[in-house]
Amino acid sequence: MQLHLIKIGGNILDNPVAYEQALDDLTTLDGAKILVHGGGKLATQLSQKLHLEPNLIDGRRVTDAATLEVVVMVYAGLINKKIVAGLQARGENALGLTGADLNFIGSQKRKKGDIDYGFVGDIVKIDAKGIKKCLDDGIFPVFSPITHDGNGQLLNTNADTIAAQLAIALSPFYDVTLQLCFEQKGVLLDSKDENSVLLYLDSAKYAQLKANNSIHSGMLPKLENAFNALDQGVQKVIICHANQILGKNGTQLIV
Amino acid sequence: MQLHLIKIGGNILDNPVAYEQALDDLTTLDGAKILVHGGGKLATQLSQKLHLEPNLIDGRRVTDAATLEVVVMVYAGLINKKIVAGLQARGENALGLTGADLNFIGSQKRKKGDIDYGFVGDIVKIDAKGIKKCLDDGIFPVFSPITHDGNGQLLNTNADTIAAQLAIALSPFYDVTLQLCFEQKGVLLDSKDENSVLLYLDSAKYAQLKANNSIHSGMLPKLENAFNALDQGVQKVIICHANQILGKNGTQLIV
Numbered sequence: 388m389q390l391h392l393i394k395i396g397g398n399i400l401d402n403p404v405a406y407e408q409a410l411d412d413l414t415t416l417d418g419a420k421i422l423v424h425g426g427g428k429l430a431t432q433l434s435q436k437l438h439l440e441p442n443l444i445d446g447r448r449v450t451d452a453a454t455l456e457v458v459v460m461v462y463a464g465l466i467n468k469k470i471v472a473g474l475q476a477r478g479e480n481a482l483g484l485t486g487a488d489l490n491f492i493g494s495q496k497r498k499k500g501d502i503d504y505g506f507v508g509d510i511v512k513i514d515a516k517g518i519k520k521c522l523d524d525g526i527f528p529v530f531s532p533i534t535h536d537g538n539g540q541l542l543n544t545n546a547d548t549i550a551a552q553l554a555i556a557l558s559p560f561y562d563v564t565l566q567l568c569f570e571q572k573g574v575l576l577d578s579k580d581e582n583s584v585l586l587y588l589d590s591a592k593y594a595q596l597k598a599n600n601s602i603h604s605g606m607l608p609k610l611e612n613a614f615n616a617l618d619q620g621v622q623k624v625i626i627c628h629a630n631q632i633l634g635k636n637g638t639q640l641i642v
Numbered sequence: 643m644q645l646h647l648i649k650i651g652g653n654i655l656d657n658p659v660a661y662e663q664a665l666d667d668l669t670t671l672d673g674a675k676i677l678v679h680g681g682g683k684l685a686t687q688l689s690q691k692l693h694l695e696p697n698l699i700d701g702r703r704v705t706d707a708a709t710l711e712v713v714v715m716v717y718a719g720l721i722n723k724k725i726v727a728g729l730q731a732r733g734e735n736a737l738g739l740t741g742a743d744l745n746f747i748g749s750q751k752r753k754k755g756d757i758d759y760g761f762v763g764d765i766v767k768i769d770a771k772g773i774k775k776c777l778d779d780g781i782f783p784v785f786s787p788i789t790h791d792g793n794g795q796l797l798n799t800n801a802d803t804i805a806a807q808l809a810i811a812l813s814p815f816y817d818v819t820l821q822l823c824f825e826q827k828g829v830l831l832d833s834k835d836e837n838s839v840l841l842y843l844d845s846a847k848y849a850q851l852k853a854n855n856s857i858h859s860g861m862l863p864k865l866e867n868a869f870n871a872l873d874q875g876v877q878k879v880i881i882c883h884a885n886q887i888l889g890k891n892g893t894q895l896i897v
Contacts (some may be wrong), residue, residue, distance in 0.1 A: 388823055427707075433715075436690055436691075437692070438694055458722055459719050459720050459721070459723055459724075460688075460715035461715060462719075463718070463719045463722075463723045464714050464716070464718045464719020464720065464722075465711055465714050465715045465718075465719065467718075467719075468714055468718045468719075468740050468742060468743075468788065468796055469714075469796065471740070471742045471743055472742040472790045472794050472795065472796050473794045475742055475745050475790065475792065475794075476746065476792060476793050476794035480744060480745065481742075481743070481744075482739070482743050482744050482870040483742075483743050485723050485726070485738070486740075487723060487726045487727040487730055487736075488723075488726055488736070488737050488738050489735060489736075489737050490730050490735065492675045511696045526744065533723065535727040536731060538728075538731050538732065538733060539727050539731035540727065541727050600668060604797065624780040
């Protein structure tokens with residue numbers, strides 16, 4: 388059976404037309420479906436309104452206690468529940484989740500190395516059978532990028548990683564298509580040219596683009612996650628714009 | 643089979659010791675369990691930090707669009723997910739919900755009468771069978787006081803009312819004990835004397851206390867909800883302090 392595992396950025400909420408269209412598109416997909424959403428700009432905006440100083444170490448954002456509260460409010464509260472209500476209005480039996488709910492995703496607080504990232508969790512356990520039971524019951528799970536350590540601590544976790552790890556964990560039960568949607572049409576050969584989308588990207592080409600700096604910053608962990616998923620049983624990975632959920636465009640990764 | 647339907651105020655989160663104790667107590671209750679939580683002071687505090695003017699008409703709070711976002715963030719996000727993580731840490735298979743999740747609680751926006759309350763929802767539909775299925779699966783549902791209209795709109799809904807309506811809807815399947823916890827030890831004969839707790843309150847006595855103004859303001863809708871539940875099949879209703887979840891004190895309502 389087919390499972391569509393789709394990740395959208397939280398910033399899609401900033402554009403009401405694109406957002407409504409994305410929800411419409413999700414309803415037309417066949418088979419089982421899971422949505423994972425990120426946080427986008429809303430959490431940053433709320434932090435600014437609350438005058439929280441962005442806590443950056445070596446350019447990387449640290450999730451301190453106050454920031455954790457903000458991301459739990461924005462991701463697990465506002466964004467998640469708006470999406471759930473929007474999907475329910477379209478007849479989809481959506482259920483909004485964090486990793487703490489039903490203990491579906493357990494993580495551990497990232498060890499302090501050179502950098503202490505604060506309340507950031509790395510996934511250690513996914514209850515694939517429990518999630519499969521939801522899907523079998525016709526439920527459409529909607530995951531916010533919040534997990535827990537099993538000792539009562541919520542943790543901020545990268546949405547791309549959650550999507551890729553869920554795709555891997557569920558691949559024994561389904562033919563999984565993992566679709567990572569973001570603000571560009573796909574992986575670009577030239578990051579300054581929106582029309583230079585690669586239709587296919589294999590790991591050799593990826594290594595080459597990485598070496599000559601054509602792919603950099605946020606795209607690197609996204610592609611690492613994606614190739615990792617492909618290596619571990621996920622059948623198809625597509626990187627595309629959120630207005631391409633129906634999958635007629637974007638970059639398909641191949642091993 | 644026994645079902646404990648417990649409502650706690652969000653303000654219990656303000657007191658970490660009482661909060662941890664309440665979660666401990668919840669784990670020791672036998673039978674099926676549902677928790678409904680309110681919002682308490684956290685939503686007001688966040689509104690103040692965001693410089694949202696409290697929108698009051700005739701002394702009653704109005705949920706405008708900005709306030710709705712705040713309550714969704716605080717209730718469905720921060721409070722709900724902290725409780726879920728805390729219960730999971732205690733081995734309870736908690737699932738945090740709004741009425742939109744799984745379409746469990748449908749409401750309609752309150753009609754504009756003399757006062758327009760804004761984004762406030764009155765419950766019109768509860769999926770008792772769906773909730774029973776969760777309970778049969780060993781799940782501990784945790785409801786935040788947010789519902790939806792089925793057309794994509796989230797709505798702010800009184801937590802006492804949600805608790806009472808859930809108790810009524812589930813009473814055909816369970817022996818339901820409804821426990822409304824708040825900041826006092828029970829219904830007080832003299833609102834200025836904490837030790838004047840009534841052990842039992844019947845509707846005749848209630849009418850009398852209401853008439854002589856011994857019971858007033860927030861206690862009135864709480865008791866209306868509670869007596870209504872008792873009239874409609876709920877077996878037992880207790881009003882008590884959140885540190886009395888185990889039910890050895892408080893006021894028991896009788897018809």
